[in-house]
Amino acid sequence: MAIIMRGKELAAQIRADLAEEISAIKKETPKRPGLAVIQVGQDPASTIYVNNKKKACEEIGIQSYGYDLPAEISDQDLKKLIETLNHDPRIHGILCQLPLPGHRDEAQFIHAIAPQKDVDGLHPLNAGLLLQGHDCLLSCTPAGILTMLKAYDLPLAGKHCVVIGRSNMVGKPVAQLLLKENATVTMAHSKTLELPALCRQGDILIAAIGRPQFITADFIRPGAVVIDVGINRNADGKIVGDVDFDRVLPLVSAITPVPNGVGPMTISMLMANTLTAFKRQENIS
């Protein structure tokens, strides 16, 4: 019987542990961890993500500061706000909800965030530290995936991990994290040839593609561990992953569901990063 990796429950446990730690810190100091949450425009999916993040802050004792900006805000004004937040002592983490509306070069805003407040772990300094195997603020979804694999005691050293997707947010950093854990990592993308055969070589398959139920039984090595990062709407408007869960389930040894798999872990890792950033900036051990 395959293990269904319940990210929702694990994420709730992590938030409970963080809440306890924050409550203990609050007894020692009047300082409070603060997270700035920037949303540009009113994309409904982004609003749901932003609200979930603010709710998680409230649940565990992080002060969230919402900045809801019009879609038409100029690049210059958005950068000016980030610059102000970089110097605001109440703010320890800055989150700019992506994607931004319009055809903006998002990198300029990510680069504008002070690396020590980059709780999404997307700044090139943090990405570079990860690449070189150093301590850094980790990208939240990859950190959530690693935490989940470890929580379920799934061995990584020596395993062949196939990661499909090479985004800066998911594919590249998760590959680096797995490498650091001594896995052998293969990265695949839209130009990869003979993808199903390649994926069938994977002891661990991580799908971060953004295509509903793209991964069918044909991609799975019997007994593999499958991590489904995708969040997609199918033709009926239902949220589904990149993996065809029902057809793949009989083949695998462990799998994450969508929803309630990787998604909730991402938010808990954002909370953990905010607490880490707060402790580092306020010199709390």
Ligand code: NAP
């Ligand atoms: P992205 O930036 O659009 O990257 C998608 C990657 O998938 C690209 O590298 C692309 O290859 C690859 N790809 C696309 N079609 C492919 C195909 N037919 N065969 C092989 N590779 C293909 O997306 P992302 O930000 O990484 O997100 C991926 C998915 O994860 C989305 O569904 C997103 O909503 C979800 N997500 C979930 C969470 C969470 O918390 N659960 C967090 C972030 C993202 P190329 O590079 O060649 O174009």
